[in-house]
Amino acid sequence: MRDYFVTLHKFVQSNTPCATGLVIAGIEGICPPGTRLIFSQGLQVFGQVAEEVRPRLAGLLAEVLAARDPRVVTAEWQGRPIRLFVEPIYPPARLIILGGGHIAVPLASMGKTLGFQVSVVDDRPTFANQTRFPEADQVLCQDFRAAIVSLGIDLNSYVIIVTRGHQHDRTCLEEVLRQQPAAYVGMIGSRRKCAAVLNDLRETGADPMRLAAVYAPIGLDIGAQTPEEIAVSIIAEIIMVRHKGYSNGLKNRLGGRTGGQPGT
Numbered sequence: 001m002r003d004y005f006v007t008l009h010k011f012v013q014s015n016t017p018c019a020t021g022l023v024i025a026g027i028e029g030i031c032p033p034g035t036r037l038i039f040s041q042g043l044q045v046f047g048q049v050a051e052e053v054r055p056r057l058a059g060l061l062a063e064v065l066a067a068r069d070p071r072v073v074t075a076e077w078q079g080r081p082i083r084l085f086v087e088p089i090y091p092p093a094r095l096i097i098l099g100g101g102h103i104a105v106p107l108a109s110m111g112k113t114l115g116f117q118v119s120v121v122d123d124r125p126t127f128a129n130q131t132r133f134p135e136a137d138q139v140l141c142q143d144f145r146a147a148i149v150s151l152g153i154d155l156n157s158y159v160i161i162v163t164r165g166h167q168h169d170r171t172c173l174e175e176v177l178r179q180q181p182a183a184y185v186g187m188i189g190s191r192r193k194c195a196a197v198l199n200d201l202r203e204t205g206a207d208p209m210r211l212a213a214v215y216a217p218i219g220l221d222i223g224a225q226t227p228e229e230i231a232v233s234i235i236a237e238i239i240m241v242r243h244k245g246y247s248n249g250l251k252n253r254l255g256g257r258t259g260g261q262p263g264t
Contacts, residue, residue, distance in 0.1 A: 094117045
């Protein structure tokens, strides 16, 4: 039992998302009640689990980790049920802002207000410093590729690409897609620019499913104009994704009114 809690503590200390499982109804000699499991990149077993059952249990814990909701799940072995209580454990979500320009400043502030661990990356010292981003937990003045690798993107990461130019956006997206999948990846730009970047990466071998999951152009369509308004639209989209919301209801014409005349 001590090994279980030591291992769980290591995941928590390293800010690594994981799912814990407790067998509440099992099969003696195969997967008895009281057996504990931890899943992150693989399955760790604390107790007795037969080898032939492990892949199924790992799959169930992975599903709950991705869904982020605790639940009781059931696996079967030779027609006999194994029931587990599975709970996902996530550290504070990370907001990774690639680019330190005008939009990044309100993004960092709003992200911190919402409880994110905020990291900002830019390769220019005048744009990547703690004075410019006093509320950020981490400000990296680094090459974008190197910074993305060092940050260790995972399912607890919400990545915003708002660099100063087309080529840097492409570089960032390419490197982000080489890492573990993130909870959210969004890239700023016109529809035409975003389509060009996505097509270019598709032609150079990027995973089509990963590309399809990128939010580009970034943000909800609220008619944002200023850097602060654009930041609001981006943060709103992230909240929508994080809580499995739906945006169409926020996109009615005439400022959200359902009628045809102002004031109705």
